[in-house]
Amino acid sequence: MTELRLPTDEATIRELNVGDFVEITGVMFTGRDSAHSFLMEKEREKFKELLEGRIIYHCGPVVKKVDGEWKFISAGPTTSIREEPFQADVFKRYGLRGALGKGGMGKKTIAGCKEFGAVYLHAVGGAGALAAASVKRVKNVYMLEEFGVPEAFWEIEVERFPAVVTIDSKGRSLHEKVRADSEVIYKKLIGM
Numbered sequence: 454m455t456e457l458r459l460p461t462d463e464a465t466i467r468e469l470n471v472g473d474f475v476e477i478t479g480v481m482f483t484g485r486d487s488a489h490s491f492l493m494e495k496e497r498e499k500f501k502e503l504l505e506g507r508i509i510y511h512c513g514p515v516v517k518k519v520d521g522e523w524k525f526i527s528a529g530p531t532t533s534i535r536e537e538p539f540q541a542d543v544f545k546r547y548g549l550r551g552a553l554g555k556g557g558m559g560k561k562t563i564a565g566c567k568e569f570g571a572v573y574l575h576a577v578g579g580a581g582a583l584a585a586a587s588v589k590r591v592k593n594v595y596m597l598e599e600f601g602v603p604e605a606f607w608e609i610e611v612e613r614f615p616a617v618v619t620i621d622s623k624g625r626s627l628h629e630k631v632r633a634d635s636e637v638i639y640k641k642l643i644g645m
Contacts, residue, residue, distance in 0.1 A: 460506030463570035466550045469618045471625045475574065477614040480592060481508040485531060487604035489539040491596065496546060504547040511536060511554030513603030523591035525609065529581030530555040541565020553616055563626050573620035587614040
């Protein structure tokens with residue numbers, strides 16, 4: 454298990470390999486469809502400062518206010534492939550070092566990870582309450598009124614958030630490997 458402290462730098466990310474288990478500690482941001490579209494409409498200087506060296510988590514959290522402060526009740530990953538048109542460009546523009554979600558990403562993101570020194574991390578789906586236990590506090594929320602709870606940028610402090618590197622900065626993708634291996638097995642099964 455590798456501890457990944459945020460913010461991080463390119464050299465640290467380039468040491469990670471497909472299949473590495475990591476525990477993320479530090480500040481990261483949630484961001485889904487609206488957030489990625491917003492970030493690419495034009496360069497957002499405020500977010501450039503906030504996101505550099507961080508990870509964006511594809512997550513639509515369930516939150517509630519407890520004693521006047523936001524608390525994550527569930528923080529499970531959402532399907533990442535929807536961010537495929539944007540993710541590599543968001544890495545480049547904002548200096549992000551990774552994206553976290555479920556289901557994998559495509560060729561554009563794989564190329565972006567390689568070029569910009571980023572990784573795609575896979576979180577455990579279906580374990581939102583467990584993931585929320587790693588969220589120690591909500592530092593801030595941005596674009597809440599404009600985007601709503603699931604789509605807002607939640608700035609969260611996490612401790613030992615578990616994930617697996619499934620796309621590394623060397624251009625390797627566990628998702629592509631599984632797809633290729635499955636195709637070989639499929640062809641054997643149907644007698645091709």
